[in-house]
Amino acid sequence: QVQLQESGPGLVKPSETLSLTCTVSGGSISDYYWSWIRQPPAKGLEWIGHILYTGSTNYNSSLKSRVTISLDTSKNQFSLKLSSVTAADTAVYYCARHSSAAAVFDPWGQGTLVTVSS
Amino acid sequence: DIQMTQSPSSLSASVGDRVTITCRASQSISTYVNWYQQKPGKAPKVLIYAASSLQSGVPSRFSGTGSGTDFTLTISSLQPEDFATYYCQESYTTPTFGQGTKLEI
Numbered sequence: 001q002v003q004l005q006e007s008g009p010g011l012v013k014p015s016e017t018l019s020l021t022c023t024v025s026g027g028s029i030s031d032y033y034w035s036w037i038r039q040p041p042a043k044g045l046e047w048i049g050h051i052l053y054t055g056s057t058n059y060n061s062s063l064k065s066r067v068t069i070s071l072d073t074s075k076n077q078f079s080l081k082l083s084s085v086t087a088a089d090t091a092v093y094y095c096a097r098h099s100s101a102a103a104v105f106d107p108w109g110q111g112t113l114v115t116v117s118s
Numbered sequence: 119d120i121q122m123t124q125s126p127s128s129l130s131a132s133v134g135d136r137v138t139i140t141c142r143a144s145q146s147i148s149t150y151v152n153w154y155q156q157k158p159g160k161a162p163k164v165l166i167y168a169a170s171s172l173q174s175g176v177p178s179r180f181s182g183t184g185s186g187t188d189f190t191l192t193i194s195s196l197q198p199e200d201f202a203t204y205y206c207q208e209s210y211t212t213p214t215f216g217q218g219t220k221l222e223i
Contacts, residue, residue, distance in 0.1 A: 044218050108161035
Protein backbone atom coordinates (compact mmCIF):
# COMPACT_ATOMS: atom_id res chain seq x y z
CA GLN A 1 0.00 0.00 0.00
CA VAL A 2 0.99 3.62 -0.45
CA GLN A 3 3.20 5.09 2.25
CA LEU A 4 4.28 8.70 2.74
CA GLN A 5 7.38 9.89 4.58
CA GLU A 6 8.25 13.47 5.46
CA SER A 7 11.87 14.61 5.65
CA GLY A 8 13.71 17.84 6.29
CA PRO A 9 15.39 19.95 8.97
CA GLY A 10 13.85 19.83 12.42
CA LEU A 11 15.09 23.29 13.34
CA VAL A 12 14.72 26.47 11.32
CA LYS A 13 15.75 29.99 12.31
CA PRO A 14 13.22 32.83 12.39
CA SER A 15 12.87 34.69 9.07
CA GLU A 16 14.35 31.76 7.13
CA THR A 17 12.58 29.31 4.82
CA LEU A 18 11.21 25.97 6.03
CA SER A 19 11.72 23.20 3.45
CA LEU A 20 10.23 19.73 3.66
CA THR A 21 9.93 16.82 1.25
CA CYS A 22 7.38 14.02 1.20
CA THR A 23 8.45 10.78 -0.48
CA VAL A 24 5.70 8.52 -1.79
CA SER A 25 6.38 4.79 -1.90
CA GLY A 26 4.25 1.84 -2.94
CA GLY A 27 2.41 3.80 -5.60
CA SER A 28 2.66 6.54 -8.19
CA ILE A 29 2.33 10.23 -7.49
CA SER A 30 0.16 10.49 -10.60
CA ASP A 31 -3.65 10.69 -10.51
CA TYR A 32 -3.88 12.13 -7.00
CA TYR A 33 -3.80 15.35 -5.01
CA TRP A 34 -1.04 15.76 -2.43
CA SER A 35 -1.41 18.00 0.59
CA TRP A 36 0.57 19.46 3.45
CA ILE A 37 -1.16 19.82 6.82
CA ARG A 38 0.33 21.10 10.06
CA GLN A 39 -0.45 20.85 13.76
CA PRO A 40 1.12 23.20 16.32
CA PRO A 41 1.95 21.55 19.64
CA ALA A 42 -1.24 20.64 21.56
CA LYS A 43 -3.40 22.38 18.93
CA GLY A 44 -5.61 21.48 16.01
CA LEU A 45 -4.98 20.75 12.35
CA GLU A 46 -4.44 23.34 9.64
CA TRP A 47 -4.42 22.56 5.92
CA ILE A 48 -1.54 24.37 4.19
CA GLY A 49 -2.14 23.55 0.55
CA HIS A 50 -2.16 20.90 -2.15
CA ILE A 51 -0.69 20.06 -5.51
CA LEU A 52 -2.25 17.92 -8.20
CA TYR A 53 -0.09 15.54 -10.19
CA THR A 54 -0.39 17.99 -13.10
CA GLY A 55 1.40 20.63 -11.04
CA SER A 56 -1.69 22.72 -10.31
CA THR A 57 -1.69 24.12 -6.76
CA ASN A 58 -4.13 25.56 -4.22
CA TYR A 59 -3.11 27.18 -0.94
CA ASN A 60 -4.71 28.21 2.34
CA SER A 61 -5.45 31.90 1.96
CA SER A 62 -3.89 32.63 5.37
CA LEU A 63 -0.51 31.26 4.23
CA LYS A 64 -0.65 31.83 0.49
CA SER A 65 1.90 34.64 0.37
CA ARG A 66 4.56 32.45 2.02
CA VAL A 67 3.88 28.95 0.64
CA THR A 68 5.14 27.07 -2.39
CA ILE A 69 4.34 23.41 -3.04
CA SER A 70 6.12 21.64 -5.89
CA LEU A 71 6.30 18.18 -7.41
CA ASP A 72 9.12 15.93 -8.65
CA THR A 73 7.44 13.04 -10.44
CA SER A 74 10.77 11.44 -11.36
CA LYS A 75 11.50 10.97 -7.66
CA ASN A 76 7.88 10.41 -6.59
CA GLN A 77 8.21 13.35 -4.21
CA PHE A 78 6.51 16.61 -3.46
CA SER A 79 7.85 19.47 -1.40
CA LEU A 80 6.83 22.37 0.82
CA LYS A 81 8.56 25.69 1.18
CA LEU A 82 7.32 28.18 3.78
CA SER A 83 9.17 31.48 3.85
CA SER A 84 9.74 34.08 6.56
CA VAL A 85 8.96 31.68 9.37
CA THR A 86 8.26 32.72 12.96
CA ALA A 87 7.74 30.79 16.19
CA ALA A 88 4.06 30.51 15.21
CA ASP A 89 5.11 28.14 12.41
CA THR A 90 6.45 25.59 14.91
CA ALA A 91 4.37 22.49 14.30
CA VAL A 92 4.27 18.87 13.26
CA TYR A 93 4.03 18.91 9.48
CA TYR A 94 2.18 16.07 7.76
CA CYS A 95 1.88 15.15 4.12
CA ALA A 96 -1.23 13.34 2.92
CA ARG A 97 -2.91 12.08 -0.22
CA HIS A 98 -6.44 12.67 -1.49
CA SER A 99 -8.18 11.58 -4.64
CA SER A 100 -10.12 14.73 -5.43
CA ALA A 101 -10.41 18.35 -4.54
CA ALA A 102 -13.13 17.24 -2.10
CA ALA A 103 -10.38 16.17 0.18
CA VAL A 104 -10.50 12.96 2.19
CA PHE A 105 -6.97 12.70 3.51
CA ASP A 106 -5.75 9.12 3.39
CA PRO A 107 -3.06 8.01 3.90
CA TRP A 108 -0.94 10.39 5.94
CA GLY A 109 2.76 10.48 6.62
CA GLN A 110 3.91 9.99 10.19
CA GLY A 111 4.64 13.70 10.56
CA THR A 112 7.80 15.64 11.30
CA LEU A 113 8.27 18.27 13.99
CA VAL A 114 9.74 21.55 12.81
CA THR A 115 10.77 24.03 15.47
CA VAL A 116 11.40 27.67 14.62
CA SER A 117 14.00 29.05 16.99
CA SER A 118 17.27 30.93 16.91
CA ASP B 119 -13.90 30.77 4.67
CA ILE B 120 -16.11 28.10 6.18
CA GLN B 121 -15.76 27.64 9.94
CA MET B 122 -16.27 24.26 11.57
CA THR B 123 -17.40 24.43 15.21
CA GLN B 124 -16.98 21.17 17.04
CA SER B 125 -18.47 20.28 20.42
CA PRO B 126 -17.75 19.37 23.06
CA SER B 127 -14.04 20.18 23.19
CA SER B 128 -13.55 17.37 25.70
CA LEU B 129 -15.65 14.51 26.90
CA SER B 130 -15.29 11.99 29.71
CA ALA B 131 -16.83 8.59 29.12
CA SER B 132 -16.51 4.94 30.07
CA VAL B 133 -16.02 1.73 28.15
CA GLY B 134 -19.37 0.64 26.74
CA ASP B 135 -20.84 4.16 26.63
CA ARG B 136 -22.53 5.62 23.57
CA VAL B 137 -20.87 8.89 22.61
CA THR B 138 -21.88 11.62 20.18
CA ILE B 139 -19.67 14.45 18.90
CA THR B 140 -21.16 17.27 16.87
CA CYS B 141 -19.80 19.61 14.24
CA ARG B 142 -21.55 22.67 12.86
CA ALA B 143 -20.52 24.40 9.64
CA SER B 144 -20.86 28.16 9.22
CA GLN B 145 -22.68 27.61 5.93
CA SER B 146 -24.31 24.71 4.14
CA ILE B 147 -21.81 22.17 2.89
CA SER B 148 -24.11 19.34 1.76
CA THR B 149 -22.45 16.14 3.00
CA TYR B 150 -18.86 17.25 2.49
CA VAL B 151 -17.70 16.29 5.98
CA ASN B 152 -15.10 13.77 7.07
CA TRP B 153 -14.20 12.56 10.56
CA TYR B 154 -10.75 11.60 11.80
CA GLN B 155 -9.34 9.94 14.91
CA GLN B 156 -5.93 10.96 16.23
CA LYS B 157 -3.98 9.22 18.96
CA PRO B 158 -1.04 10.90 20.74
CA GLY B 159 2.06 11.10 18.58
CA LYS B 160 0.28 9.66 15.55
CA ALA B 161 -1.16 11.02 12.33
CA PRO B 162 -4.93 11.33 12.06
CA LYS B 163 -6.84 8.41 10.56
CA VAL B 164 -10.04 8.81 8.57
CA LEU B 165 -13.10 7.11 10.07
CA ILE B 166 -16.04 8.54 8.12
CA TYR B 167 -16.14 10.34 4.78
CA ALA B 168 -18.95 12.14 2.98
CA ALA B 169 -20.74 12.52 6.31
CA SER B 170 -21.90 8.93 6.66
CA SER B 171 -19.68 6.52 4.70
CA LEU B 172 -17.55 4.22 6.82
CA GLN B 173 -13.92 4.03 5.71
CA SER B 174 -12.77 0.53 4.88
CA GLY B 175 -11.40 -1.27 7.92
CA VAL B 176 -13.07 1.01 10.47
CA PRO B 177 -15.25 -0.79 13.05
CA SER B 178 -19.00 -0.52 12.57
CA ARG B 179 -19.47 1.02 16.03
CA PHE B 180 -18.46 4.31 14.36
CA SER B 181 -21.17 6.10 12.40
CA GLY B 182 -21.78 9.54 10.97
CA THR B 183 -24.90 11.50 10.09
CA GLY B 184 -25.87 14.94 8.91
CA SER B 185 -26.12 17.25 5.95
CA GLY B 186 -26.21 20.97 5.40
CA THR B 187 -24.68 22.52 8.49
CA ASP B 188 -25.06 19.97 11.29
CA PHE B 189 -23.13 16.72 11.55
CA THR B 190 -22.57 14.06 14.19
CA LEU B 191 -20.10 11.28 14.84
CA THR B 192 -21.40 8.51 17.07
CA ILE B 193 -19.49 5.70 18.74
CA SER B 194 -22.10 3.14 19.74
CA SER B 195 -20.13 1.29 22.42
CA LEU B 196 -16.81 2.76 23.46
CA GLN B 197 -13.81 0.46 23.43
CA PRO B 198 -10.52 1.15 25.25
CA GLU B 199 -8.77 1.90 21.96
CA ASP B 200 -11.29 4.64 21.11
CA PHE B 201 -9.95 7.10 23.67
CA ALA B 202 -8.37 9.67 21.37
CA THR B 203 -9.00 13.08 19.82
CA TYR B 204 -11.58 13.38 17.04
CA TYR B 205 -11.71 16.01 14.31
CA CYS B 206 -14.31 16.91 11.73
CA GLN B 207 -13.16 18.37 8.41
CA GLU B 208 -15.10 20.05 5.65
CA SER B 209 -14.16 19.24 2.09
CA TYR B 210 -16.65 21.54 0.36
CA THR B 211 -14.13 24.31 -0.16
CA THR B 212 -10.53 24.62 0.99
CA PRO B 213 -10.26 21.99 3.73
CA THR B 214 -10.95 23.22 7.26
CA PHE B 215 -10.84 21.19 10.45
CA GLY B 216 -12.86 21.54 13.62
CA GLN B 217 -11.04 22.31 16.86
CA GLY B 218 -11.10 18.69 18.00
CA THR B 219 -12.83 16.70 20.74
CA LYS B 220 -10.64 14.91 23.27
CA LEU B 221 -12.36 11.75 24.47
CA GLU B 222 -11.08 10.71 27.88
CA ILE B 223 -11.86 8.05 30.41
